[in-house]
Amino acid sequence: MTPFTTDDDRAIADAITRFAGEQIAPHARAIDAERRFAGEHLPALAGIGLTGMNLPEAWGGAGVSAVALYLAVEALAGACASTTSMLTAHFLATDAILIGGDDAQRGRWLPEAAAGSRLGAFALTEPRAGSNPADMSTRAVRAGEAYRLTGTKHFISNAAHADFLVVFALTDPAAKARGISAFVVERATPGVSVSAPEPTMGLRGGHVFEVRFDDCLIPATCRLGPEGSGFRTAMKVLDNGRVEVAATATGIAGAALEATRGWLKVRQVEGEPIARFQGLQWMLADMATDLEAARLLSLRAAHLRTRQERFSQQAAMAKLFASEMAGRVTDQALQIHGGYGYAQDLPLERYVRDARILRIYEGSSEIQRNIIARAQLA
Ligand SMILES: Cc1cc2nc3c(=O)[nH]c(=O)nc-3n(C[C@H](O)[C@H](O)[C@H](O)COP(=O)(O)OP(=O)(O)OC[C@H]3O[C@@H](n4cnc5c(N)ncnc54)[C@H](O)[C@@H]3O)c2cc1C
Incomplete structure (x- = not known):
């Protein structure tokens, strides 16, 4: 069982994983290749409640826990990171209104944003x-x-x-x-x-x-x-956003790991699957361990947010570790795919490119380290 999660959280994650696999993933390659704005998915995302997943029911949102939100973003990122980035930028805007605004302002902007009719x-x-x-x-x-x-x-x-x-x-x-x-x-x-x-x-x-x-x-x-x-509002919004960046990182890395597990078994060299090479087995083991550690850090930050406890430092740790993990894991996944990983027929090179920004936006890795060090020295 995944720690820090409830049955409800896991049911939401399962529903989003199915939805993303069926309705979002099939378009990810074309969206990337044609640089097509991922907003074309807004009606589908709204249909399953994703456009308001960060908001309480009172303002038209899904009213789910921050852990369920983390799992939903992770599932979407495994299907299409561009779509996830478009959605999480929308969350930054609506979080700012929720956190910084009054009820009149929340009522004016949030229900339509939650319904996906306004971005x-x-x-x-x-x-x-x-x-x-x-x-x-x-x-x-x-x-x-x-x-x-x-x-x-x-x-x-x-x-x-x-x-x-x-x-x-x-x-x-x-x-x-x-x-x-x-x-x-x-x-x-x-x-x-x-x-x-x-x-x-x-x-x-x-x-x-x-x-x-x-x-x-x-x-x-x-x-x-x-x-x-x-x-102050921006910094609170970014605490939330950093957990969503961590979710994007674990989502992309999870997809890369899954592809790699399959490739190790089907790709043959000298008539036998490359999974027989211990060097590659160990690389796989390191990738799986790295991903698990990032997920646990991220889930803990999301759990603290659900409990409305302070989580700025944990969000910074999750964002730092998960985004750097996604860089390592997507690179190792590409390496195990050999030339096929570098070619654009498979999504491995896209995973590497999509993961790279996660170490830069919403506070670079260096800025996350500054936040963590400040908290440690306080
Ligand atoms: C695809 C994408 C989407 C984005 N979306 C948004 C968005 O929706 N809204 C928005 O407001 N912004 C957005 N950004 C901006 C993003 O948040 C910034 O690019 C990021 O915060 C880094 O700022 P910078 O690019 O100016 O880098 P700089 O601040 O110029 O940093 C350059 C280098 O110096 C390092 N550095 C800077 N200060 C320190 C320090 N104190 N200690 C140690 N090292 C330091 C940095 O880590 C980095 O390595 C987006 C950026 C990209 C590329």
Whole structure:
């Protein structure tokens, strides 16, 4: 039995695994090869409750535990990491409204987002402020009952396809991180412009964009929480997001491991399966152990979140270990597949490319180590 899980959690995971295998996995290769936006899956994801899986029932969500959410994201990532990245970016936006907003704002944006009829994006990173988002320069200047928003955000997942973006901006530059506020910005607001998708190594169906705000007038009712609370909201959202990145990592690595188990038995060299080589058996053993360790760390972080205990350090550990594990395991899986692993007929090279970003976004491995070290020294 998987630790930290209930019967309900496992039933949800089984349902999502079946759904993802039947409805999402068959399209993963084409989405990647054609760089097709994975949003084409939104109606199917909504049909099984995935678009609101991070939200409580009161706001139209599935109301499941954070452990079930982890297992669902893991199952989806095993089928298509681009689709998972599109969905988890949507979760970042809706989590920000849930955490930072009031009931009127939750009621205004969350039920439609949970139903998958409106897509969200989370706009924190800037061209010169990634690892340290407190260094941002986007400004929101109060103008009566509105704010004038000006600045540029970079690498924003979903942006061109999104209906709304949660945007972080300085309302009090002198106060630095404590002067950052969060706003929900309708994508159709005059002055919002989005670049063409930026070509990326992996997650090719999870489009990223540069977004410019040129003197956009944002009603003050779209500010989430008091002025200056935006950075705190962003950090809480990223705690959740890091467990979802860990789930994406274990999902991709799980798919790579499963493919490898099969390949070891069917690929023959000198008339016998390559599974007979002890060197490859040991590689398989290390891969399985690495994956299991990452899943346990991740499940523990999700369990703490379900219990509403502090889990920032555990989320950072899970994200750090699982994303680095996915790099090792997908690389070893490709190696065991030989030339067939490098060719695009099999998904191994896609797994390697898709896993690579997990060590960079939502706080790079170096930033996770900083978070863990700070907690250890506190
Ligand atoms: C595909 C993709 C999707 C993304 N989606 C989103 C999104 O939806 N929303 C969003 O807001 N952002 C998004 N991002 C941005 C992502 O979160 C940033 O790229 C990431 O935080 C790193 O920032 P940076 O690229 O500016 O790197 P930099 O901050 O320039 O870092 C460069 C290097 O320096 C290291 N470094 C930096 N600071 C430290 C330090 N203090 N100690 C040790 N090492 C350090 C980093 O680890 C890295 O190795 C996305 C990025 C990509 C590529």
